[in-house]
Amino acid sequence: MENDIFKPENLVYTKTPVLNDTPMHYCPGCSHGVVHKLVAEVVDEMGIQEDTIGIAPVGCAVFAYRYFEMDFQEAAHGRAPAVATAIKRLYPEKYVFTYQGDGDLAAIGTAETIHACNRGENILIIFINNAIYGMTGGQMAPTTLEGMKTSTCPYGRDTTINGYPLNITDLLVQLKGTRYITRQSVHNAASILKAKKALKKGFQNCMEKKGTSVIEFVSTCNSGWKMSPAKANEWMVENMFKAYPLGDLKDI
Amino acid sequence: MAEEIQLLKGNEALALAAIRSGADGYFGYPITPQSEVMETLMAVEPWKTTGMVVLQAESELSSINMVYGGAAAGKQVMTSSSSPGISLMQEGISYIAACELPCLIVNVQRGGPGLGTIQPSQSDYFQATKGGGHGDYHLIVLAPASVQEMADFTVLAFDLAFKYRNPVMMLADGLIGQMMEKVVLPEQRPRRTMEQIKEQCPWATWGKPSSRKPNIITSLELDSKDMEQNNLRLQKKYKEISDHEVRYEEFETSDAEYLLIAFGACARICQKAVEEARAQGIRLGLIRPVTLWPFPYKAIAEQANKVKGILSVEMNAGQMVEDVRLAVKGNVPVEFFGRLGGIIPTPDEIVTALKEKIIK
Known part of the structure; x- marks a missing residue:
């Protein structure tokens, strides 16, 4: 009876072949899975699977290369923009993107991020900002909000001790080498549609020699935040969006 | 044609030999006593002739990771630095060794420890030959004793690097880098074509065609059984190099x-x-x-x-x-x-x- 519905004419969705069938290691509710799917769909729709090279970070997305049917390099912590720079300079005809978290991009890799953007490398930087170190078990990130509790600021981020949340994307806007900078999220259907358009633009920009594209995804880490996935989404809208407002910051 | 004899500094000979070796890219950061390497490359502008990319990075951390990226994509790439800069590169060198990426790293040594001196030294012998970075790995280490060898070993280093899929370090010093001697530069080799790169480096990330699985360059393996096998594979290669490449x-x-x-x-x-x-x-x-x-x-x-x-x-x-x-x-x-x-x-x-x- 239930098998009767499995007919081609009833099919409304097919997973893109750019994403393989390896079970993801991400926690249920995490934003990474959705962003991975969008990246794979955009690469598929643009027909650039054979011409795209991805760079995985150190952090939760360290195994990103397991899920994409594309050539991938695993970079040392924070160095993805340097790695991507060389690949793109040596293969100008390829689409090169990095996929990095907040610790990778905005703490240990700050110099690589800023200088790749300042040189205007024709790459796409995908930045997952969930304000916490997920992979290592929930420590403070450069983007952790004031007062937000993590395992290394268990009483909340105190700016007199830890300094302030680093809004690195706003910083990158000021660099003449950046061309397209936008802040997106994937917490509901409308935001996912917008995010996909942004990703498509980011990939297209790789061929236009007009500078670096950066797409920040304000994201949830329900495990690190110690919330249900639904509650984490609510908390993100209430708190994260105030510090990291969504929308295009630069598009030239 | 008669061999053309030139009077060059070791650092200049290295730069010119790199172009002639058919190198695809040089990534570096200025540091005495080897800054003439990048200065020479920038003055010669090989991107206008052979197509070789030359880029000044924001740090040695960045330049070694550019080498990682380029080498992992199958390109013939290199960097050069001097002792403190080479220390900064050790993380990247360990990753490059772990991923078995062919490349050339040149250390024109100066005296340490610390910021030390800009005068010549050989005090990075341990760092070059015993590890330097973390983990069980080896670089092939060549020690030139003349300006001529700075040029000749550049070609040899790339040949060995690609033969064994292993990073090669040229351990020079400020004396060899700075002194001028007569030198005959190697013949110009053409840079490899894309077809040649695909044939020589079928493992590299030059973009996945439908005919093969994705190529993944990573040193990460959380399963200890597999990680031990990775290490044993490296050790087997090091044994082979030890058996055949002593000079x-x-x-x-x-x-x-x-x-x-x-x-x-x-x-x-x-x-x-x-x-x-x-x-x-x-x-x-x-x-x-x-x-x-x-x-x-x-x-x-x-x-x-x-x-x-x-x-x-x-x-x-x-x-x-x-x-x-x-x-x-x-x-x-x-x-x-x-x-x-x-x-x-x-x-x-x-x-x-x-x-x-x-x-x-």
Whole structure:
């Protein structure tokens, strides 16, 4: 009876072949899975699977290369923009993107991020900002909000001790080498549609020699935040969006 | 066509030889005493002729990771630096070794530790030959002793790097990098075509065609059983390199009663010391390791059986002497003489040290 519905004419969705069938290691509710799917769909729709090279970070997305049917390099912590720079300079005809978290991009890799953007490398930087170190078990990130509790600021981020949340994307806007900078999220259907358009633009920009594209995804880490996935989404809208407002910051 | 002889600094010869070797990319950061490498490349602008990319990075961390990216994509890439900068690169070098990426890293050594001095030194021997970065790995280490070898070893280094899928370090020093000598540059090799890269580096990330699975370059393996296998695979390769790529030179060893062991610039000075000693009636010879890893243990062990004593001469506090002692296994006395902090020993000093420490 239930098998009767499995007919081609009833099919409304097919997973893109750019994403393989390896079970993801991400926690249920995490934003990474959705962003991975969008990246794979955009690469598929643009027909650039054979011409795209991805760079995985150190952090939760360290195994990103397991899920994409594309050539991938695993970079040392924070160095993805340097790695991507060389690949793109040596293969100008390829689409090169990095996929990095907040610790990778905005703490240990700050110099690589800023200088790749300042040189205007024709790459796409995908930045997952969930304000916490997920992979290592929930420590403070450069983007952790004031007062937000993590395992290394268990009483909340105190700016007199830890300094302030680093809004690195706003910083990158000021660099003449950046061309397209936008802040997106994937917490509901409308935001996912917008995010996909942004990703498509980011990939297209790789061929236009007009500078670096950066797409920040304000994201949830329900495990690190110690919330249900639904509650984490609510908390993100209430708190994260105030510090990291969504929308295009630069598009030239 | 007659060979064109040029008068060049070691650093300049390295840069020009890199272009002629068919290199695809150079990524570096300025540091004395090797800044002429990138200066020469930027002045020659090889991107207009061979298509070689030259890029000044924001740090040595960045330049070594650019080398990682380029090498992992199958390109023939290199960097150069000097001691403190090479220290900064060690994380990346460990990753490159782990991922078995062919590339050239040049260390034009200066005296340390710390910021040290900009004068020549050989005090990075341990770092170059025993690891430097974390984990069980080896670089193939070539030690040039002349400007000509700075050029020749650039080509040799890339050949070895691609033959074994292993990073190669050229361990030069500020003396070889800065001094000018006559040099004949290697013939211009064309850069490899995309088809040649695909054939030579089927493992590299040059974009996945539908005909193959994705190529993944990573050193991460959380399963200990698999990680042990990865390590054993590396060790097997290192054994193969050790069996086939040991290089050294002998000088006046056939009738030698005493032996000097020296590499790089020190080996040049020791040649003069051998001449001086022989003029005084001392039958002195010299073995010069050309590859510091793999080290010529066997050649030194064989000579050790024929001599009364060995002096290891280095511009450091005694690093290679440990390998000499491993080779000799206590069969004859092995002593050390060295100068530190950027001071270059004279032939006289070396002969005097030989008399005091070995001949007695």
